[in-house]
Amino acid sequence: MSVRSAVNGFFFEPVPLGRVAAMRFLAGLYVWIEWWAYMPFIFGHRFVPGELYQPLFVGRVLPLPTPTYWLVTGTLIVMLAAAVPMMFGYRPKLFGWILFAAYFEWMVIANSYGKVDHASFGFMTLLLVLCLMPSHAKWGDREHLSERAGWGFKLVQIAVVLTYFLSAWAKFRYGGFDWANSGVFTWAIIRRGTVFSDWMLDFPWLLHVAQWGMIAFELLTPVVLFVYKWKRVQYAIVAFFYCFHLTVFLAIGISFLPHLVAMACFLPLERIDPKAILRRLKDRRRAEPPKAREPEPQFDA
Amino acid sequence: MVVLALVTATTFWGGDDYFPFAPFKMYSGSMSLDGWAGSTRVEAVNEEGERFKLTEAVTGFRRAELEGQKSRFIEDPALLEYIAQAYENANPDKPEIVTVEIIERRYELKDGHQTGEVLEVVEAAYTRDGADA
Numbered sequence: 001m002s003v004r005s006a007v008n009g010f011f012f013e014p015v016p017l018g019r020v021a022a023m024r025f026l027a028g029l030y031v032w033i034e035w036w037a038y039m040p041f042i043f044g045h046r047f048v049p050g051e052l053y054q055p056l057f058v059g060r061v062l063p064l065p066t067p068t069y070w071l072v073t074g075t076l077i078v079m080l081a082a083a084v085p086m087m088f089g090y091r092p093k094l095f096g097w098i099l100f101a102a103y104f105e106w107m108v109i110a111n112s113y114g115k116v117d118h119a120s121f122g123f124m125t126l127l128l129v130l131c132l133m134p135s136h137a138k139w140g141d142r143e144h145l146s147e148r149a150g151w152g153f154k155l156v157q158i159a160v161v162l163t164y165f166l167s168a169w170a171k172f173r174y175g176g177f178d179w180a181n182s183g184v185f186t187w188a189i190i191r192r193g194t195v196f197s198d199w200m201l202d203f204p205w206l207l208h209v210a211q212w213g214m215i216a217f218e219l220l221t222p223v224v225l226f227v228y229k230w231k232r233v234q235y236a237i238v239a240f241f242y243c244f245h246l247t248v249f250l251a252i253g254i255s256f257l258p259h260l261v262a263m264a265c266f267l268p269l270e271r272i273d274p275k276a277i278l279r280r281l282k283d284r285r286r287a288e289p290p291k292a293r294e295p296e297p298q299f300d301a
Numbered sequence: 302m303v304v305l306a307l308v309t310a311t312t313f314w315g316g317d318d319y320f321p322f323a324p325f326k327m328y329s330g331s332m333s334l335d336g337w338a339g340s341t342r343v344e345a346v347n348e349e350g351e352r353f354k355l356t357e358a359v360t361g362f363r364r365a366e367l368e369g370q371k372s373r374f375i376e377d378p379a380l381l382e383y384i385a386q387a388y389e390n391a392n393p394d395k396p397e398i399v400t401v402e403i404i405e406r407r408y409e410l411k412d413g414h415q416t417g418e419v420l421e422v423v424e425a426a427y428t429r430d431g432a433d434a
Contacts, residue, residue: 047360051383052362052366204412207413
């Protein structure tokens with residue numbers, strides 16, 4: 001196998017269109033959940049005076065306006081309105097672009113007050129590539145394969161992996177190579193500990209080991225991309241990632257939800273077909289004898 | 302490809318400013334095992350003399366954002382007025398705020414263990430003109 005075909009095989013690994021429909025749904029669902037359940041502070045920024053707005057580079061280059069009550073509220077409305085048709089596959093490209101633009105502004109509003117988050121990089125990549133994928137994607141479609149969809153999801157997967165891998169780099173850059181020997185987890189738990197993690201403060205060596213584990217984990221994450229031919233191994237690694245985030249969530253209450261949504265594109269979501277599931281449920285209900293009225297089973301359903 | 306190139310480049314040279322391309326530096330700072338680990342909060346006193354915490358839930362302004370701009374607030378405590386405004390915009394029916402304070406609670410660490418020593422430091426305070434709180 002030549003290098004060229006190996007590279008093409010990696011980037012353009014065909015993916016069933018069913019996954020595109022499923023990811024569009026998940027992305028829209030997340031947008032609907034985020035603003036009230038996950039990051040209510042973004043909507044809360046509508047009350048914050050413009051004097052505390054610290055525009056980012058994009059906000060200065062694009063001359064984005066200083067957020068006001070109605071700018072924040074309007075962005076939210078556009079975002080939620082565009083998410084619905086995209087979720088259900090109606091003109092998903094058109095509404096996908098509107099959603100992407102609105103979500104971008106939403107993220108500018110979120111990150112321009114003195115703190116920049118990094119959990120949504122993969123998700124923003126996902127919103128962008130979903131706009132570039134075929135519009136006729138249907139739930140449960142495992143037959144029609146698309147290299148374009150495969151390429152898009154590969155970019156999202158790379159973005160997800162880079163979020164880990166480059167954060168190891170950031171630790172070296174900002175924390176120095178001593179990061180793993182420092183008291184950073186102690187500090188994190190003092191600030192945001194939970195019943196699941198507060199006890200660990202009494203065992204600093206455990207946190208010390210965990211810090212080394214974290215660096216090793218982040219540096220090793222690219223492996224998940226290279227095992228793409230062995231799907232079971234890949235799914236197992238992705239399952240491990242989800243468990244990792246569950247642990248972090250229990251320990252310090254940070255869940256990286258948008259990142260988790262973007263990561264779902266590793267999984268064979270095309271196997272889920274809500275219509276077929278509904279049909280099966282209905283069939284089963286029909287096949288089951290209504291006990292009170294008809295004692296004999298019916299097989300004609 | 303451009304996206305990937307940008308995110309990689311800004312990881313090396315950029316800062317938070319270049320969002321969405323920026324270093325993923327959450328909790329990337331090293332924390333000393335000996336010294337003080339701080340946890341910041343904002344407290345307010347309202348017209349009726351009640352003291353309470355100004356959390357993200359009541360102002361829309363996050364703790365991490367406060368910490369990101371903390372040097373500004375320490376340099377010019379009058380800026381704390383805007384946090385009070387955020388609270389009043391969000392809670393128009395509640396009594397108005399007269400005083401806002403940034404308080405840091407510092408826990409002493411030795412070899413990564415908490416010594417039990419805790420300090421509370423008021424890092425910046427602002428009281429509205431005409432109020433005697």
